[in-house]
Amino acid sequence: MKEIKGGITAAKGFKAASCAAGIKYQGRTDMAMVYSEVPCVSAGTFTSNVVKAACVQWDMNIVKANKPMQAVVINSGIANACTGQEGFDACEATAKGVEKALGVSFDSVAVASTGVIGMQLPVDKLVAGVVAMAPALDDSIEAGTAASKAIMTTDTVNKEIAVDFQVGGVTATLGGMSKGSGMIHPNMCTMLAFLGTDVAIEKSLLQKAVSEVVADSFNMITVDGDTSTNDTLLCMANGLAGNTTISSEGADYESFKEALTFVCTNLAKRMAADGEGASKLFEAKVVNAKSVADAKTLARAIVGSNLSKAAIFGCDANFGRFLCAMGYSGADFDQNDVELFFKSVNGELKVFDKGTPIVFDEDKALEIMKADAVTVYVDMHEGDAEATAWGCDLTYDYVKINADYRS
Template sequence: MKKYYEFIPVSGFKAAGVYCGIKKDKSKKDLSVIYSETKAVSAATFTTNKVKAAPVQINMKNINNDNTQAIVVNSGNANACTGEKGFDDALNMISTLADELNLSPDEVLVASTGIIGVPMPMEKIIPGIKEAASTLSPIGFEDASKGILTTDSSTKTVSVEFTIDDKSVVISGMAKGSGMIHPNMATMLGFILTDASITKKMLQKALSDSVSDSFNMISVDGDTSTNDMVIMLANGKSNNKIINMDNGIYNKFKAALDIVNVELAKMIAKDGEGATKLIEVNLSGGKSKEDAKLCAKSIITSNLVKSAFFGSDANWGRVLCSMGYSGGDFIPEDVELFFESKKGKIQLVKNGVGLSLDEKLAKEILLEDYIKIIVDLKNGEYSAKAWGCDLSYDYVKINASYRS
């Protein structure tokens, strides 16, 4: 498999990104369209927040349709908590794109991200959709990846090329997310395309399982958004033998999808609002998969842990404390804990007890911008990974004036 940190064009797909006037800054694109020239099967996962934006509620229904050929996305306005008018606006976005591409509205999905509770400026969005539809291109994904961003500092794109039955297959993904990020998805949108031939049932299985170990294992600030979704389309243009069961070929496809989703998840975690460091938790020795995930998630979501890493303070007690209230089953007296970066690796805890600490080495390790927290529960064979970032002064500054 070949991995690329860019969006490699996928056979049969086109995209466009434009500025239509939702955002104040005219240099920032704010509307994107993704289009499959042929019918595609689709799969999705959605936010667990009870307060769901209109596009989420509509897509939760439309994702069950046999085919999907297009997605329209706007940034700068979440279309959440906007009442019946918000639903009508989302449906209007769908019908406008459907008319432009000669599709049924049932074949179009919609996504929004941005400020909550503000009416959609449809007088700007409708012309924007028409412009994007008229400029669709196989090389339009760079612009499309920009049109979905809000407070992100950069685009997030990953692609993997591999073979199935001697047929070249591509999976390419783009995502946005920087704040309001918490396990069980985040203020994030993800759009993943593939030319693989796969049934809708197996595509949904692959995506759901992959999201569980990627996007659902990141945290920036502990807030789960109203608009989160990951949508995947597969149009079968690679002409491989259709993947219709859980076998070796499916596992190969799933492994490629995992690479895309994990890398995108890490990019979101690293780009947390105000973040200076990417933190990765590698936890092993869990009694069960659930125990391992609970402990790993709890570490990465702890504001005290995140604050300590911002200050490059080797306050390992906060790590053990966060595991203790996670709900995961483990024996504290068995735990071993390490911190690691490119500056080295240091053990801080053995058999649940703190070791004599080389403060100088610990500081050097924690001053790096990519740090691993390595935990061995020594209580089983299950493992989990989670990703997050430090919590800085700038996070408060950004979110204190988000609407302005």
């Protein structure tokens, strides 16, 4: 497997387009379309929030009904959540606009929205956007990058990646893009992510791989503890790589899953690092825990604590905050077994040793924590399970951004 240049258009048969539809933002693109030249098998994971946006419910129906998927239309600015029947009508109108423009069945068109909750989408602008994008669909790297920028809301950078990998003696490709910066918390975290691959794989195995990989990537990031109404990850596989269809678990399946893991983990970490107002990536790695469940619980508690996040922002090696978060996480452990370290590109420093604080060099700790990415590394000494979670620091700008989000 190797990382290559590009994103959602990297795999054979995938095209993208974007436009400025004027849905909420002015002076920037705010709609994108992803299209496969042939119908795809699809898999998806969606928000665990009981309040699900209309577009989430629309996409869930397509994925669960085992229908082919051939296009996705995404808008930013308005979430189409808590919008009643009018919200569903907007989904259908968008999909039927694609049907008319591209000649594909409307029930093979997924839709996704991100932005302000409780506002109705301007259907006329959505349909006009579809009409504008259809003839502009292109398989270039530039078209994919433009699409990844059009779906941004409070993101400060676009997020895309692609890889080549070997399966069945041929080279296949997986590319993707995501957005997410705030209202991010596991199960699923707030995000939109779209993956396109030319590998041939049975739908049940595609869904299995996606569900398992999401659990260890996107579901292991948090920015602010809020789980969105709109979380959606869709993976489309069109089979144009020409490999023998992956129909059982084995070497080919593992090769695909390795590529999927790399792509999803990369996108997840980019989202955590780009948390609203963030100045650095905050990683927690828990090793030698009793179980994977405990390791995940502990790691997520560390990066999810507001006090921990504030300490990371202030470059304060206040290890008590991280131990405190572990203690209320729900995982059972003996504090007298725990070792805690701070790590970054600037070095590493042990600050807590099996129940006992260590007198450490404060200047060295400050140097470590000033890096753009800081890891709290915890050795539980109770088993052999491990997990990693990602978040960001909590800065003054987070409050500023969210205090006037609607405007």
